[in-house]
Amino acid sequence: MEYTLLPDLAPHKIHAKIQVHVSRKWLFRGATDSGPLQHVDMVLSDREGNAIYAEIPGNLAEQKATNIEEGEVYDISRFRVCATKTIFKIVDGDKMIQFTFHTIVKRATSPPTTFPLYVYRLTSFDLIEPHVQTTNNFVDVLGVITEIHELTPVHVRSQLIPTVTRTIIIEDLSNKTMKITLWADQAIMFNLHDVYDANTNKPILVLFVGCLPKFFKGVYLSGGPACRWYFNPTIPEAEPYLTSQSTKKIVLQLPQNLQHPPAMETKPIVEHKSLYELLTVNPYDFPKYQLNTNGGFHLAQNAIKQQSLTLQVITVNHAIGMDTNLMSIDSSKYLYLFHVDSANKSNINSPEKDDGDKETAQNFDICSLIQYPLTKEKDQQIQLNRHLKGSNKGRYASDKKWTSNPPRTKVSLRSSSTF
Known part of the structure; x- marks a missing residue:
């Protein structure tokens, strides 16, 4: 059967069939390794060495990707050809392949031996720095290993479970060095024990x-x-490396050959609850929850004293530099109060690795939710604060047969899109 070469693919050639070698295959889960699967990515090459990027959507991964193995050759048909992505490009070219529900994948029988073992485009060490400010392309490099470090546990803000890294230093022909940091599974799998001879x-x-x-x-x-x-x-x-390094010796201190990553202290996993869910639970039945706030208040351990129905609040605005230290949420019958604890100042402003996470999560004790009935005057004031001011305010109070100037309270609530 005649197969279409990768450069000849086009969106209108819907009946094209290709025979390709799966050079690389990996799972993309977004910014974190523990996030939901978004798509399965592959680098495919044909018998003439042409390469293309291919993607399997996350909802088709179980059906289409499980039987595809890295390093094998497959016949693929009924796929979609579209414009390649403009960022995070892993191979050159203006087209990519996208699998669909109708895509057919079959392992090739007796494929030719001309498929390339490596798909790469080398970048000189001197040209890597200009790529730092952009994310247009992945980079491929070649060099001699001069150092290899032990696994190092690291905490990433967007992940509750710590991960590990490993640093490798390589050197090019001009004796310039480049540091490469491998993450998670890549860091664990990197091993020189089978290729390096200490003798x-x-x-x-x-x-x-x-x-x-x-x-x-x-x-x-x-x-x-x-x-x-x-x-x-x-x-x-x-070839130039083999010639220049033929008589050279490099002593490497190989790290311990670990089958499992080192033991790491994990942060306690706290159950997540929204504000709406918190309003419906008994605050004395649950120990702790976690609440995400996007640019709003940081909720933490409550520091309050209650004498009968009088609520005394300890002022801690200096802890986070905010003028407001109390926030109230109105339910039809109850008022829930949250208070910021100065003891958590170090958690709020603690320096962590910046991985693009936009939200900050803080823990607070659910027992710090103090619940008490609203008085009639307080309820009137809250209702008025939700409506127009001035003459309209008096007219609204008159329609409700309230006093024209109901007693003011220290706590008022306005509708907010934050919650």
């Missing part, structure tokens, strides 16, 4: 593909789920 100390050449340029105390490359590496690759660009 000969022969240099190990490595090809890293699918890295993102970053800057933190200098330029470095970040290796996530899309990253792969190949030791001593048989590519033309490796």
Whole structure:
């Protein structure tokens, strides 16, 4: 059967059939490794070495992606050809393949042996820094390993469960170095014990593909789920290294060969509840919840004293630099009060890794929700504050047969889109 080459694909060729080698396959879960699966990504190559990016939507992953293995050759048909993404491009080209419900994938029988083992586009160390400010392309680099570090536990703000990293230093032909930081599974899987001989100390050449340029105390490359590496690759660009490193020896201190990541202290998982759900529960039946606030108040441990029905509030505005230290939410019969605790100031302003998380989460004790009946005067004042001011305010009070100037309260509520 005649197969279409990848450069000849076009959106109007709906009956095209391709035979491709799956060079890479990984799962994309967004900013965190523990998030929901958004899509399955692949780098495919044809028998002439042409490459293309392919994507399987998350809702089709179980049906279409489970039988596709990295390193195998498949016949694929009934797919969609569309314009490639403009950011996070992993291969060159203006087209990409997207799987649909009708896509057919079959393992190839007796495929040719001309499929390339590596799909890459090398970037010089000198040209990596200009890529830091953009996310247009992933970067592939080649170099000799000079250092390899132990696994290091790290806490990421957007993840409750800590992850691990591993740092590798590589060197090019001009003796310039580049730091590569591998994350999570990539950090655990990186292992030199099978390729490095401590008796000969022969240099190990490595090809890293699918890295993102970053800057933190200098330029470095970040290796996530899309990253792969190949030791001593048989590519033309490796020949100068083999010639120059033939008599050179590099002593590497190999880290411990761990089958599992090191034990890490995990943050307690706190059940999440919305404000609406909190209004319907008995505050004395639940220990703690977690509430996300987007630019609003930081809710924390309550610091209040109650004498009969009188509520005395300890002022702690200086803890977070806010003029308001009390927030009330009106239910038809009860008023719930939240108070900020100065003890959590360190948690609110604690420096953590910036990973793009826009929200801040704080813990508070549900027993700090103090609930008491609203008086008739307080209810009238809250209702008036929800309506127009001036003459309209007096007219509204008159229609409701209230006093024209009901007693004012210290706490008033306005409708807010924050909650």
